[in-house]
Amino acid sequence: MRAATLATALLLALSAPAAANPVDLFGFGARGPAMGTAQTAAAQDGGANYYNPAILATFPDIRIDVGYQYAQPTMQIDGQSVGDDASRGMAVSLNVPGRLGSVRVAFGGALLIPDEHISRVRTLNSQQPRFQMYDNRPQRLFLAANLAAEITDRLFVGGGIAYMSSTNGGVYLVGRIGFPDAEDSNLDVAMDVDLKTVRYGQAGLLFRLNDWIDLGLSYRSQFKVTLSQDFIVNGNVGPANGMPVVENGYLGLSSKAEDLFQPMQVTFGADAQLTPRLSMAFDATFLRWSKFTNPAAHINLDLDIGDFNALVDIPPAPPLPDPHFSDTLSPRIGFEYLAYTSKKRDVTARAGYIYEPTPVPEQFGETNFIDSDKHTLSLGGGVTLRGFSAVFRKPLDIDAYVAYTMLEARTTEKLSPVDPVGDYRATGHVLAAGVQTRWRF
Amino acid sequence: MREARWIALVLVMSGCGLGITDSPSGGADNLPTSGAGPYGKPELDFDTPADEPFVVEDAGGNLYDPAVLHRDGGGFRFWMGRQPDNVFDQSEIWRAEIPAVTELPDVPPTPAMLPDQSWEVGRVAAPAVIEDGGRLVMYYEGGAPDAPSIGRAESSDGGVTWQKEAGNPLLADAAEPTAVHIDGQWYLYVTRPGQVGIFRATSADGLSFDLDPTPVIAPRPDLPEAFDPVAVSDPFVIAGRTEAGQLHWGIFFNGIDASGDAAIGYAGSFDGVAWERFGGADPVLTDGSPAEYGPTAVLEPSRGFLFYQQIGQQRQRIGVALHP
Numbered sequence: 001m002r003a004a005t006l007a008t009a010l011l012l013a014l015s016a017p018a019a020a021n022p023v024d025l026f027g028f029g030a031r032g033p034a035m036g037t038a039q040t041a042a043a044q045d046g047g048a049n050y051y052n053p054a055i056l057a058t059f060p061d062i063r064i065d066v067g068y069q070y071a072q073p074t075m076q077i078d079g080q081s082v083g084d085d086a087s088r089g090m091a092v093s094l095n096v097p098g099r100l101g102s103v104r105v106a107f108g109g110a111l112l113i114p115d116e117h118i119s120r121v122r123t124l125n126s127q128q129p130r131f132q133m134y135d136n137r138p139q140r141l142f143l144a145a146n147l148a149a150e151i152t153d154r155l156f157v158g159g160g161i162a163y164m165s166s167t168n169g170g171v172y173l174v175g176r177i178g179f180p181d182a183e184d185s186n187l188d189v190a191m192d193v194d195l196k197t198v199r200y201g202q203a204g205l206l207f208r209l210n211d212w213i214d215l216g217l218s219y220r221s222q223f224k225v226t227l228s229q230d231f232i233v234n235g236n237v238g239p240a241n242g243m244p245v246v247e248n249g250y251l252g253l254s255s256k257a258e259d260l261f262q263p264m265q266v267t268f269g270a271d272a273q274l275t276p277r278l279s280m281a282f283d284a285t286f287l288r289w290s291k292f293t294n295p296a297a298h299i300n301l302d303l304d305i306g307d308f309n310a311l312v313d314i315p316p317a318p319p320l321p322d323p324h325f326s327d328t329l330s331p332r333i334g335f336e337y338l339a340y341t342s343k344k345r346d347v348t349a350r351a352g353y354i355y356e357p358t359p360v361p362e363q364f365g366e367t368n369f370i371d372s373d374k375h376t377l378s379l380g381g382g383v384t385l386r387g388f389s390a391v392f393r394k395p396l397d398i399d400a401y402v403a404y405t406m407l408e409a410r411t412t413e414k415l416s417p418v419d420p421v422g423d424y425r426a427t428g429h430v431l432a433a434g435v436q437t438r439w440r441f
Numbered sequence: 442m443r444e445a446r447w448i449a450l451v452l453v454m455s456g457c458g459l460g461i462t463d464s465p466s467g468g469a470d471n472l473p474t475s476g477a478g479p480y481g482k483p484e485l486d487f488d489t490p491a492d493e494p495f496v497v498e499d500a501g502g503n504l505y506d507p508a509v510l511h512r513d514g515g516g517f518r519f520w521m522g523r524q525p526d527n528v529f530d531q532s533e534i535w536r537a538e539i540p541a542v543t544e545l546p547d548v549p550p551t552p553a554m555l556p557d558q559s560w561e562v563g564r565v566a567a568p569a570v571i572e573d574g575g576r577l578v579m580y581y582e583g584g585a586p587d588a589p590s591i592g593r594a595e596s597s598d599g600g601v602t603w604q605k606e607a608g609n610p611l612l613a614d615a616a617e618p619t620a621v622h623i624d625g626q627w628y629l630y631v632t633r634p635g636q637v638g639i640f641r642a643t644s645a646d647g648l649s650f651d652l653d654p655t656p657v658i659a660p661r662p663d664l665p666e667a668f669d670p671v672a673v674s675d676p677f678v679i680a681g682r683t684e685a686g687q688l689h690w691g692i693f694f695n696g697i698d699a700s701g702d703a704a705i706g707y708a709g710s711f712d713g714v715a716w717e718r719f720g721g722a723d724p725v726l727t728d729g730s731p732a733e734y735g736p737t738a739v740l741e742p743s744r745g746f747l748f749y750q751q752i753g754q755q756r757q758r759i760g761v762a763l764h765p
Contacts, residue, residue, distance in 0.1 A: 082471055424683075
């Protein structure tokens with residue numbers, strides 16, 4: 001009963017709302033990406049903080065994972081590279097098991113610190129071509145904290161929150177605007193910038209069906225970052241010594257944009273120990289891309305210049321075109337094979353495959369969100385060392401992987417003969433690699 | 442001990458993420474463009490030898506109606522009409538080359554084709570040059586300004602010398618030609634003396650043309666705020682298959698408004714007959730006075746160069762505007 005109460009409380013704590021991130025694209029750690037990121041029921045490392053927090057409750061010891069991940073997208077339009085940035089950074093995770101009364105619990109945390117961009121948000125107009133999945137998405141921090149509990153010896157639950165920040169800011173100018181000589185202005189400047197924490201939830205279940213099959217279910221909530229920027233000028237317009245031409249004039253420019261969209265995701269996963277040496281993992285992820293909103297900035301301009309208002313016509317900002325993304329279902333499969341085992345070390349080989357259908361519809365109109373179906377092949381391996389040190393008495397794992405993603409070529413045909421971009425053909429590939437060490441205490 | 446060294450190496454590799462870099466954000470290189478516009482003139486840069494936005498000029502005469510092609514190895518090749526100062530009924534076709542729009546010509550303006558046929562009446566002008574296989578083909582305007590005709594010439598030495606067609610003139614009562622050769626068909630777009638609009642002529646052999654009696658691009662008098670309510674002229678057409686396999690046509694041209702002001706606009710088409718203006722009522726290059734005329738464009742997948750003639754320092758000179 002206490003376990004059920006704890007589980008309920010834990011799940012209720014996850015109802016926070018939800019950014020695509022480099023982990024969504026390339027996975028976390030080195031074992032998961034080597035297995036096609038099919039880890040919802042198969043994670044055995046700190047990657048559980050992302051793939052399925054419930055698995056954290058199955059770990060018997062304190063674990064610290066330290067690794068480094070690198071991915072270089074090479075996207076091309078009409079055979080020319082658009083010069084995408086690499087996504088690279090240090091991946092660290094922690095898992096601490098314990099007990100709350102009679103309930104076995106575990107606390108976990110994961111952090112991916114990009115080298116270059118803690119977060120990059122740049123709002124482009126809808127017409128500017130961009131590879132939607134590889135523009136801002138890989139350029140952000142991933143930070144998650146989780147709690148997991150063992151409900152029965154076969155059922156585990158877990159969940160937590162991930163953090164990001166949204167930005168609200170403004171520049172405010174108050175005083176006198178010089179006229180006819182603008183350099184004669186006398187304005188006080190105030191700036192206000194808020195980086196507000198945004199939380200989004202994730203949760204998971206793990207069910208041990210029998211001795212050789214585990215089933216997993218994970219949920220990640222939708223998320224997007226909102227950026228609001230204001231620029232306001234308030235004051236009289238006129239010369240320093242004399243009657244103002246405009247009294248209490250006002251110019252307000254506000255920009256609001258939503259970016260780093262992460263779709264709500266539900267993943268079902270299974271992990272089967274097919275033979276004593278070979279295991280197979282499978283995930284199927286539903287991604288609710290239909291909720292994707294246009295990331296372009298919506299700009300409003302407001303002007304009050306008294307008697308001169310009739311001379312200025314500011315049309316209302318046109319609505320942003322709806323991107324009309326579609327929901328997708330992405331299958332992933334991974335294999336792990338114990339190639340060598342001895343008293344001192346194990347050597348493991350891994351492989352995986354991911355198919356990601358694109359949520360992006362044909363771009364025959366004014367928008368140019370570029371994406372296409374993706375195929376990823378991954379390979380990796382790991383070594384578990386036992387008794388290698390008098391200080392570290394528990395095994396040490398060293399994992400590494402390399403993955404290659406191929407974007408199918410996609411041709412865009414425009415309906416308008418005066419489309420400013422015109423027809424184009426897009427293709428691309430991504431090379432990713434990583435290494436990770438796992439320390440047990 | 443050996444394993445400890447490996448572990449240390451892995452740790453160092455893991456920690457290399459702490460290395461901070463500071464490169465600018467990428468993902469926006471070589472973005473595709475149709476080249477329609479808008480275009481803007483480069484500012485005068487005192488660090489370059491060119492007199493931006495002008496790229497070609499001649500101290501002894503007016504250069505106008507340029508035709509421009511890429512040059513192998515970089516740069517541009519120009520052919521243009523050239524009138525001596527204060528002479529209005531004579532014209533020659535000259536050529537020049539520049540290594541870049543920020544550089545001075547490395548082949549200064551020099552005569553390329555002179556009026557030596559009787560129908561030309563001492564005047565060859567408004568060249569339209571296209572690459573066709575291993576040769577260059579030029580359509581040009583000749584004859585008296587009030588009774589122009591279209592002639593054709595070919596060059597097998599990169600446009601240095603030209604051999605005129607024996608059957609010239611090919612098309613009477615037509616001026617300001619621009620040409621494309623695509624899918625085995627030749628297309629000329631011309632203006633006609635005494636008539637308003639841009640007309641299309643087609644030919645299977647590039648020699649014998651059928652002229653459509655109605656213009657394919659006409660002024661827009663019902664759109665007074667447009668840049669072209671009174672007249673359209675100086676067409677430059679470009680056509681090709683897109684990456685999607687669509688046949689796409691673009692045309693740059695001059696529009697004249699009720700004040701007599703000229704600006705350069707653009708229209709697009711999928712068949713070369715029905716054209717849609719780009720930018721609604723607006724031109725693609727509007728820089729004010731003095732106006733630009735005689736547009737010709739060189740389009741690349743991710744940028745465009747729009748060349749034109751404009752008066753500067755008392756003479757017509759060839760200038761450039763850039764997109765994006």
